[in-house]
Amino acid sequence: LIIIGRGGGSLEDLWAFNEEILVRAVALSEKPVVSAVGHEIDTTLSDLVADLRAPTPSAAAELTVWDKNEFLNLLSSRISEMEYNLDSIFENSKYRLFNLARRPVYARPESMIYERQQRFDNLFRLFENSGKNVLEKLKNSLSFSLSRLESMSPLAILNRGYAVLKDIATGKTVRTVAELRRNDSLEAILKDGSAFVKVENVKKSDLV
Secondary structure, eight states: OEEEEEOOOOHHHHGGGGOHHHHHHHHHOSSOEEEEESOTTOOOHHHHHSSEEOSSHHHHHHHHSOOHHHHHHHHHHHHHHHHHHHHHHHHHHHHHHHHHHHSGGGSTTHHHHHHHHHHHHHHHHHHHHHHHHHHHHHHHHHHHHHHHHHHHSHHHHHHTTOOEEEETTTOOBOOSGGGOOTTOEEEEEETTEEEEEEOOOOOOOTTO
């Protein structure tokens, strides 16, 4: 999955997303592309050829990350469906075996049929228990992986009250105060939108 995005800006700021080389690359990409350029009112050629358009970068994160509870509910539903199908198959086989045992032609070797039926029941219980253990381990592993992905997603960081700062002049994310100068114009991306700020002073932390 590829997300191309930028906060709001003027037509000139967003024009790079109308360039032919980028538009062709998005259209021919073998991987799904989500375009999240500018605000909802802004439309670029990259938006038109992308697999999915998001109104903002924050919305792109929401659209591309699975909801944990929804995924676990779907997984639980599939596991229940598999267990039901297995039960149906084995119960049907037991019924057919029982009917065979009642036929006159099998009246004499009842002990053999009973023994095989017992073996069948034992194998079924073994298979059922093993299958449930494997499915439970898979469910727990997927739940743990989803929790880690959720905690590392940009949206989770924004939801904890943090903001992502971008230099409006370069479009790059600001990672350290060493990249800032007085009067620099920045875009602060929050969980529900963006704000544009201007640097009045730069102070380096003594803790670093």
